[in-house]
Amino acid sequence: MENFLEVVDLKCKGCYRCVSSCPVKAIKIENNKAKIVEDLCISCGNCYRECPHDAIVVRSDLGQVREYIRLNYNVVASLDPFIFSDLSGMNKGQFVTALKQLGFYKVEDMSMASKAVKEFYKGSVNKNGNPPKKKLLMSTYCNCANQMIKKYHEDIVPYLMPSESPMVIHAKYIKEKYGMDTKVIHIGPCISRKVEALEPQNRDYIDKVLTFSQLLSWVYSSIDNISSLDESELDNAVHTEGCVFLDSPCTGSPIGEMTKVDILGIQECDNFINAVYSGEIENVFANVRTCVGGCAGGPDYKTKRGIVTREQKVREYAKEGRFDGKSKELDSIYSNMQIENPLKKIDVPIKKATEDEIKNALAKMGKVTKELELDCGACGYKTCREKAIAICKGMSEPKNCRIYMHDMLNRLSNSIFDISPNYIVIVGEDFKIIDVNDAMQNIMGEPKEKLIGTYIGNYMDIRDFVEVSYSKQDILGKKVRWENYGKDLMENILYVEEKNALVAIMNDNTKDESQKRMIQEMKLRTIDISQNLIEKQMRVAQEIASLLGESTAETKIILTSLKELAIKEKEYY
Ligand code: SF4
Ligand code: SF4
Ligand code: SF4
Incomplete structure (x- = not known):
């Protein structure tokens, strides 16, 4: 797939x-x-x-469909009649014109093929004898229901009608009518048909599958003024009964004698299959579809709203059908097509888990006793046991158990709380202690049991607690000193709105702070020593300077005397 x-x-x-x-x-x-x-x-x-x-x-196969049109293939739209139940503002004729403008060569609905399949149902039971030997027959219109049975309920496969679906029959008919190189685009509310179209035996007939929403968004994004478009007719004759497949009983055949039931929605399918296993189903013809409301609630509609309106609208559309019984076209489809297609089981790689493996998987999720299996469904599985089986099959992991993760995180956060070297205290709006961690109880010097419920103000300055409580603004990274405990701290007080509580986390900075103080003192001492040294040096310099000054003066006196003596000597000689 x-x-x-x-x-x-x-x-x-x-x-x-x-x-x-x-x-x-x-x-x-x-x-x-x-x-x-x-x-x-x-x-x-x-x-x-x-x-x-x-x-x-x-x-989305929209890109390929546009490419077929660009390459000039004859592209034929094969419509599920349900599209006419909700055209988002267009009428049927304008819609057909819009598709032609997009480049579709022909636009047909598949009602005639549905009628042909219904006729085949009737005939195939006749072949098996009258009345039918089987106690149960199930329609095979819905590929999803077929897959559910073929993959998960092989014992029920023999009850499936051995038939192609209307989508496949219509595609075969189109190829026969317009040539094998025609491109058939099925358009429906069903995403399972995308899967059906990809089955090897169908690939030659159905080229692409679009959902209604994919087609309508293409129409609305490509064509302006849709409301002023002319109206065109479909290129086929609509068959009333085929628009509402299996709505009416298969009269004229042994199936008509069986009790017809509509099984709509996965849950109903499941219940019905269980009833079949239990052996309580007798003489029933079941029209089985996995969507709630049938194709009127197909996955493309996403929400379940509008099912009734769509059902009403498709019935109105069906009344416009040109045929209600047999027709030439129907005869041609019915006689020339290979409608018979016995359905076979599909092997799926499902590993069966042993009881020991399941027990082991439960233990990995911490479910060691039955009471611990809460069956809460938070992991996507209805019961813990179902989840354990999924673990054994490799489809899930123990850590996906929300309760297990929650417990683990709780345990983890409890141990982080307890072993944290920070002082942590939780107080209520009345400033009474709700919890303290080990570090806090050690510094407070009282056991936790005694501290809980006592007023925090008995142990520390509560001004910051009061401020956070009233302002609802956290205090983060504030330096404080607990003089009575001889501690320097980095204070964080957080307001926890959901719990109406305050959590104080104090990082012990005493070591850092005393180191800082020591360094500060050393700096001050060094500055003092330097100051003394400078002053001393100044004094020495001054002394040297004054000594130098004295000797310079003496030198000057001696030199002046020598000079005068020399002048006198010159005058004398
Ligand atoms: S819910 Fe999704 S995954 Fe599961 S069967 Fe349906 S389509 Fe497949
Ligand atoms: S009932 Fe749903 S799944 Fe089945 S054919 Fe209709 S749209 Fe598809
Ligand atoms: S896990 Fe949730 S978000 Fe993801 S696909 Fe599934 S439903 Fe969507």
């Missing part, structure tokens, strides 16, 4: 909602991101509908 759904990692929050919505648990959470295991998936689209972050997207 090729990717028909993709998880956008950037958007995925690892919230487990898709896991819990997946009926066959085909989703793993790895590194906090969802991953669809396609071999296990039955293409119900629940995960796509349920993801609250739009992280799961349906693959």
Whole structure:
């Protein structure tokens, strides 16, 4: 199976909602991101509908369809009649014109093929004898229901009608009518048909599958003034009964004698299958579809709103059908097509877990007694045991158990709280102690039990606590000194709104602060010594200077005397 759904990692929050919505648990959470295991998936689209972050997207084949048109292929739209139940503001005729403007060669609905399949149902039971030998027959219109049974309930496969789906029959019919090189684009509310189209036997007939929303967004983004478009007719004759497949009983065949029940939605399918296993089902023809409300609630609609209105609208559209019984076209489809296709089980790689393995997995989640199995569903599995089985199959991990993680984090934070070297105290709005860690009780000199409930002001200055309590503004990184404990601290007081409490975390800075003080004192001492030295040197310099001054004066006197003596000597001679 090729990717028909993709998880956008950037958007995925690892919230487990898709896991819990997946009926066959085909989703793993790895590194906090969802991953669809396609071999296990039955293409119900629940995960796509349920993801609250739009992280799961349906693959779009729009690019290839446009390319077929650009390359001048005859591109034929094969419409599920449900599209006419909600055209977002266009009428049917304008919609057909819009598709032609986009480049579709022909636009047909598949009602005639649905009717042909219904006729095949009737005939195939006749072949098996009248009345039918089987106690149960199940429709195979819904590929998702088929996949669920083929992959997970092989004992029920023999009850499936051995038939192609209307989508496949219509595609075969189009290829026969317009040529094998025609490109058939099925357009429906169903994402499971994208998977069906990719099955090897169908690839030659269905070229691409678009959902209604993919097609309508193309129409609205490409064509202006849709409301002023002329109206065109479909290129086929609409068959009333085929628009609402299996709505009416299969009269005229042994199936008509069976009790017809509509099984709509995964949960109903599940209940029904369990009833089949229990042997209580007798003489039933089941019209099985996995969407709540059938195709009117197909995954492309995303929400379940509007199911009734869509159902009403498709019935109104069905009334416009030109045929209600047999027709030439129907005869041609019915007689020339290979409608029969016995469905076979699909092997899925499911590992069976032994009781010991399950026990081990439970133990890894800390569920060592039955009471610890809370079955809270937060991990996406209904019960702890289901989750343990998923762990054994490699589909989940113990750490995905929210309770286990919560307990582990609690234990971790408790031990961090207890062994932290910081002084931590939690006080209530009445400034009474709620909790203290080991370091705090040691410095306060009282056991924790005695401290809890006592007024914090008995032990320390509470002005900062009062300030945070009234201002609701945290104090972070404030230097304080606890004189009575001889401690220098970096104070952080946080206001915890949800608990109406204050958490004080005091980092002990005493060592740093006393070192700083020591360095400061050393600096001061050094400055003193330097000052003394400078002063001393100044004094010496002054003394030297004065001595130098004296001797210079004496020299000057001697030299002056010598000079005078020399002058006198000259005058004398
Ligand atoms: S629902 Fe699934 S895909 Fe969506 S965000 Fe949550 S884990 Fe991710
Ligand atoms: S499409 Fe359905 S079966 Fe497949 S992963 Fe999603 S929820 Fe599960
Ligand atoms: S009920 Fe219809 S839309 Fe839903 S999965 Fe089945 S065929 Fe598709």
